[in-house]
Amino acid sequence: MRLHTLIFKLKKWIKILDNRSKMLLQSFLIEEKCRFLSNFTLKTAEVELPGEFLLPKHNHYFVRISRFMPRVDVVQKHNAAARRLYIRGHNGKIYPYLVVNDSGLADARREERVLQLLRMLNLYLGKQKFTLQLALACFAEYVFHLTRLNPDMMYLHQDSGLMNISYFKFDVDDGTGELDTTRPVPFRLTPNIIEFLSSIGVNGPLTASMIATARCFVYPNFKVLSILKPILRDEMILSRAKKPEDVTGTNQEKMTDAEQIINMVNKAVSSISNRLNSLAQFDGIDSKVGTLVAAANSNDNLCRMDPAWHPWL
Structure with a gap:
């Protein structure tokens, strides 16, 4: 009976936490968190998009950051929460990026190097x-x-x-x-x-x-x-x-x-x-x-x- 009661309470709290997580903000303004990124333009500095140097392209065709879009989305998938950041390039296209606060960032860097190798192949x-x-x-x-x-x-x-x-x-x-x-x-x-x-x-x-x-x-x-x-x-x-x-x-x-x-x-x-x-x-x-x-x-x-x-x- 104790195990049955514990399972019942866990199911109850899972539903409560799911409802609470759905009530959280789905997006916020980047100006509220970082005013520097909100005011960043191509005149501030010429910075390439993250990951541009991993693509097999010539230096003339690197896309530079024109500005950061004002709204940031909160994404909850696969038992992890991330922030989806939108960056507009100088070519007019908008590129989405996921920003994750992960404690195991060192392992992520090691995995990224393998992905770089696979991309070159x-x-x-x-x-x-x-x-x-x-x-x-x-x-x-x-x-x-x-x-x-x-x-x-x-x-x-x-x-x-x-x-x-x-x-x-x-x-x-x-x-x-x-x-x-x-x-x-x-x-x-x-x-x-x-x-x-x-x-x-x-x-x-x-x-x-x-x-x-x-x-x-x-x-x-x-x-x-x-x-x-x-x-x-x-x-x-x-x-x-x-x-x-x-x-x-x-x-x-x-x-x-x-x-x-x-x-x-x-x-x-x-x-x-x-x-x-x-x-x-x-x-x-x-x-x-x-x-x-x-x-x-x-x-x-x-x-x-x-x-x-x-x-x-």
Whole structure:
């Protein structure tokens, strides 16, 4: 009974303290606590925003404190109370900062140094993410005979660093209705992309990712072929529908068209399967992917591409 009574009293006091904490001030004026910060302007001194030197930017682009906003919010989260301070930079933007009175400030400084290290590593992590996604896009463009990848088809999300490719279609020849296999470069790997990824990134993670992706598609290979056949069938039917047809065609001719579509689908699936198997094989330093990468960044092949493809980007 004593334990039950103690638990009941604790619950009662928790509710009372919660109600009392909600009755406290949610904000106050900075002038009441520190008149110097209230009167601070850019003319008083040129002071950079806290944490500006941790960002990988040039010295010309450091944001300086223009003034401190008059109101300070009281934030109570995660069993801690903090003050949210708003600072207006000289660029016009308002930056919020949390001010915490913590007795373990020494440990916080140690954690902050680790965060500084992780922030400096963000550049390499961003390159790694872009390399892996570009490898998947190049793999899909080459293996599935997709249309050429133009710069306006690539979208990079600034918040996550993810890359999205739009307007990809099967590259079907209008004359023959088959997948087009004649292209100077197998996929987009222009000099600027190589400069960003570096030669180590191209010959290392990019090549290895394409080989690993090919092996994932090959084993077990029957799943990929089963998925490709209905998709390519619809694509071939649409390609045949674009051609002018004779309305007086007989049933025999329609049967012939159906057989031609089946043959075209089987031929396209066979071509994709051959490319998958060739990329999945890896014997030492020699691989099909290495040959494709060399062909993609060859200046002789890039100069043969259509200028609308922007091979210099």
